[in-house]
Amino acid sequence: MYDLLTNLLGNQIVAYVIAASLPLIFVLTFVLFAVLAERKVSAHMQDRLGPMRVGWHGIIQTLADMLKLLQKEDIVPEGADKTLFNLAPLLTFLGTYAAFAAIPFAGIYVGSSTAIGIYYVTAVSGLVVAGLLLAGWASDNKYSLYGAMRTAAQIVSYEIPTAIAILTMVMVSGTLSLMKISDMQTAHFWNWWILGGPETGIVKFLLIPFMIITFLIYYISSLAEVNRTPFDLPEAESELVSGYHTEYSGMKFAFFFLAEYANMFAVSAIAVTLFLGGFHSPIGYLGHSLGIDWLVPVEQFFWFTFKGTALVFVQMWLRWTLPRVRVDQLMVICWKYLIPYAVVNLIIVGIITLL
Amino acid sequence: MELYDIIFYLVALMVVVSAAIVVGSKNIVRAAYSLLFTFLGVAGIYILLGADFIGVTQLMVYVGGILILLLFGIMLTNKVYSVDIRRENAYIIPSIVIVGIFAAFLIFVMTETNWVTADPTFPNTTVFELGKTLLVHYSIIFEILAIVLLIALIGAATLARNDNKER
Amino acid sequence: MKKYLKNTWDALWTIFIGMKVTWKHLFIPSVTIQYPDEHRPIPDRARNRLYVNIDDCIGCMQCQRACPVDCIDIKTVKALPTDELGLTSKGTKKALWVTQFNIDFAKCMYCQLCVFPCPTECITMTKVFEFSEYEREKLLYNFSNLTLSEVKEKEENYAKFMEKKAAEKAAAAAAKAKAAAEAKAKQEAEKKDNDNKPSSEEKDS
Numbered sequence: 001m002y003d004l005l006t007n008l009l010g011n012q013i014v015a016y017v018i019a020a021s022l023p024l025i026f027v028l029t030f031v032l033f034a035v036l037a038e039r040k041v042s043a044h045m046q047d048r049l050g051p052m053r054v055g056w057h058g059i060i061q062t063l064a065d066m067l068k069l070l071q072k073e074d075i076v077p078e079g080a081d082k083t084l085f086n087l088a089p090l091l092t093f094l095g096t097y098a099a100f101a102a103i104p105f106a107g108i109y110v111g112s113s114t115a116i117g118i119y120y121v122t123a124v125s126g127l128v129v130a131g132l133l134l135a136g137w138a139s140d141n142k143y144s145l146y147g148a149m150r151t152a153a154q155i156v157s158y159e160i161p162t163a164i165a166i167l168t169m170v171m172v173s174g175t176l177s178l179m180k181i182s183d184m185q186t187a188h189f190w191n192w193w194i195l196g197g198p199e200t201g202i203v204k205f206l207l208i209p210f211m212i213i214t215f216l217i218y219y220i221s222s223l224a225e226v227n228r229t230p231f232d233l234p235e236a237e238s239e240l241v242s243g244y245h246t247e248y249s250g251m252k253f254a255f256f257f258l259a260e261y262a263n264m265f266a267v268s269a270i271a272v273t274l275f276l277g278g279f280h281s282p283i284g285y286l287g288h289s290l291g292i293d294w295l296v297p298v299e300q301f302f303w304f305t306f307k308g309t310a311l312v313f314v315q316m317w318l319r320w321t322l323p324r325v326r327v328d329q330l331m332v333i334c335w336k337y338l339i340p341y342a343v344v345n346l347i348i349v350g351i352i353t354l355l
Numbered sequence: 356m357e358l359y360d361i362i363f364y365l366v367a368l369m370v371v372v373s374a375a376i377v378v379g380s381k382n383i384v385r386a387a388y389s390l391l392f393t394f395l396g397v398a399g400i401y402i403l404l405g406a407d408f409i410g411v412t413q414l415m416v417y418v419g420g421i422l423i424l425l426l427f428g429i430m431l432t433n434k435v436y437s438v439d440i441r442r443e444n445a446y447i448i449p450s451i452v453i454v455g456i457f458a459a460f461l462i463f464v465m466t467e468t469n470w471v472t473a474d475p476t477f478p479n480t481t482v483f484e485l486g487k488t489l490l491v492h493y494s495i496i497f498e499i500l501a502i503v504l505l506i507a508l509i510g511a512a513t514l515a516r517n518d519n520k521e522r
Numbered sequence: 523m524k525k526y527l528k529n530t531w532d533a534l535w536t537i538f539i540g541m542k543v544t545w546k547h548l549f550i551p552s553v554t555i556q557y558p559d560e561h562r563p564i565p566d567r568a569r570n571r572l573y574v575n576i577d578d579c580i581g582c583m584q585c586q587r588a589c590p591v592d593c594i595d596i597k598t599v600k601a602l603p604t605d606e607l608g609l610t611s612k613g614t615k616k617a618l619w620v621t622q623f624n625i626d627f628a629k630c631m632y633c634q635l636c637v638f639p640c641p642t643e644c645i646t647m648t649k650v651f652e653f654s655e656y657e658r659e660k661l662l663y664n665f666s667n668l669t670l671s672e673v674k675e676k677e678e679n680y681a682k683f684m685e686k687k688a689a690e691k692a693a694a695a696a697a698k699a700k701a702a703a704e705a706k707a708k709q710e711a712e713k714k715d716n717d718n719k720p721s722s723e724e725k726d727s
Contacts (some may be wrong), residue, residue: 126419178569
């Protein structure tokens with residue numbers, strides 16, 4: 001991708017900048033539709049209609065909201081630490097966006113085809129916590145601080161089951177590179193890691209139940225990491241106004257919103273890459289059978305986005321199904337259930353891969 | 356000046372400036388957040404040197420772990436008990452003298468040492484070699500370190516346990 | 523241990539049951555009524571904005587008197603005998619020009635008390651309830667179909683008619699007085715003529 005752009009533009013720096021901004025375009029478009037989708041899904045699950053008035057079935061409602069947010073006054077509370085207050089949304093979005101650098105969108109496009117992709121993604125998610133903590137502290141508001149504390153406790157705790165689930169996947173696939181993991185699951189959907197991956201014989205069938213458990217552990221803990229219901233304690237509207245972004249308005253609030261939805265897609269994208277075949281098509285490529293080369297990356301991008309969006313939809317679905325858990329229940333789920341299961345699962349999968 | 360150099364100087368500048376803020380800032384939360392940028396910059400330098408695994412580990416351990424705990428501690432104590440934690444830069448002149456001597460010593464060592472330079476080829480991946488080194492050549496040390504960490508964990512759990520007999 | 527595993531299983535299973543329920547609801551037609559575009563049917567006897575069919579109004583002011591909040595303000599001018607006001611739809615003959623029929627909906631409380639006394643059933647409740655305004659003055663509805671100049675004309679006509687009538691009356695009275703005076707004079711003359719006549723004759727004149 002870089003070589004292509006460098007050849008096209010003749011300048012390395014411009015090529016880097018363009019290649020680095022491509023996910024931003026994707027993220028912005030995704031957020032525009034995800035926010036609408038969230039409202040529509042929530043509405044229809046509650047037998048309502050949701051936004052209907054801006055455009056056909058409210059299709060450009062988010063754009064209108066965006067315009068509204070842009071025009072809003074940018075309020076900084078009096079007791080707030082101004083520099084840190086302004087830094088927090090940027091830091092939060094930075095952490096989210098940095099994760100996109102290692103996510104392979106298609107065979108030809110990945111920000112950085114680094115050999116330690118999945119490790120990098122796990123590490124940079126830590127920046128999000130720093131940003132949220134900062135937002136809560138700099139707001140000089142007790143609710144914001146509570147929200148930030150909850151976020152930190154929650155994300156730091158749930159990073160452990162996430163990491164162990166990822167470790168399991170790294171162990172069976174034998175690589176940290178997201179690109180390589182994706183390429184292992186090429187061809188058909190029975191090569192997906194959730195269905196035993198490219199292993200053959202008895203190992204594949206032995207792996208399937210444990211892969212499903214790994215997937216569930218990863219998915220549940222990733223829900224907690226992106227502060228989605230049932231783990232949305234940090235922004236619990238009914239308890240903490242809206243947690244760490246209570247004091248934010250206008251564009252800065254939009255940044256938090258952007259980061260939240262981008263994060264939703266990021267964790268879904270990791271789940272897709274690790275378990276559901278990444279950008280590879282489950283049924284083979286039309287481009288290959290027709291002999292059109294340029295169609296293959298388009299198809300790959302389509303499948304990647306489709307799978308990612310499907311998982312985001314499940315996140316929304318869960319949001320409107322489950323009530324919020326209590327703080328102690330949150331910790332019980334993490335330390336007493338997810339982590340023991342993840343560790344036992346890791347050991348069992350290790351034994352199976354040795355077979 | 357190539358792209359590599361530009362990025363290096365930017366990252367180095369970030370490390371130096373943010374480290375200066377860590378030392379000089381009177382607001383401890385600001386100092387802690389400058390430390391975040393220092394860690395980020397150090398990770399960036401590691402990655403520029405080709406040590407991508409170490410760089411990301413730096414991020415994971417320092418930004419994701421230590422810094423968050425640090426902030427957690429600062430924020431809870433600073434706000435809940437309303438003790439205004441502010442640093443005082445008390446011993447400025449002695450510290451400048453000590454730092455100056457130490458810096459002169461470091462520069463002397465750096466310029467006088469006959470450095471053994473490694474093969475300049477950029478390693479494609481360091482994970483494999485690292486893994487081999489850690490788990491083959493230094494496996495005993497690795498295991499001992501793991502046990503030390505386990506002991507620390509058990510110790511922390513024991514200290515934090517509620518031994519209240521009234522329950 | 524068994525409890526622990528069962529607990530886990532229950533948690534997952536109940537989540538799936540819940541998800542099944544929400545999935546079903548995703549396809550249930552929504553209950554939302556898109557209000558400005560769609561309306562719920564209004565009950566037949568709902569009390570909303572009043573309407574006055576001014577053609578049927580005979581200006582009896584019974585509605586004004588019935589109104590508990592005095593939101594109806596009617597002014598009438600008597601018609602001339604020569605004016606043809608027509609009949610109401612019920613066949614009552616109209617005798618008054620309704621020069622003003624104002625209902626202030628800012629005051630109206632939709633009690634429907636004005637509707638019952640109306641002899642011609644010209645004031646009725648409609649089904650219109652969305653008539654909010656930005657200015658309070660716009661809620662003052664004027665139902666009279668006479669223009670200001672017409673009202674002035676009617677008033678002048680009536681005034682002229684009354685003047686004329688008064689003049690006629692005065693003339694008649696004058697004539698009468700004259701006649702009476704003449705009669706008196708005649709009587710006196712007759713009295714002079716015949717004093718003996720009974721007093722009953724005086725009464726006759």
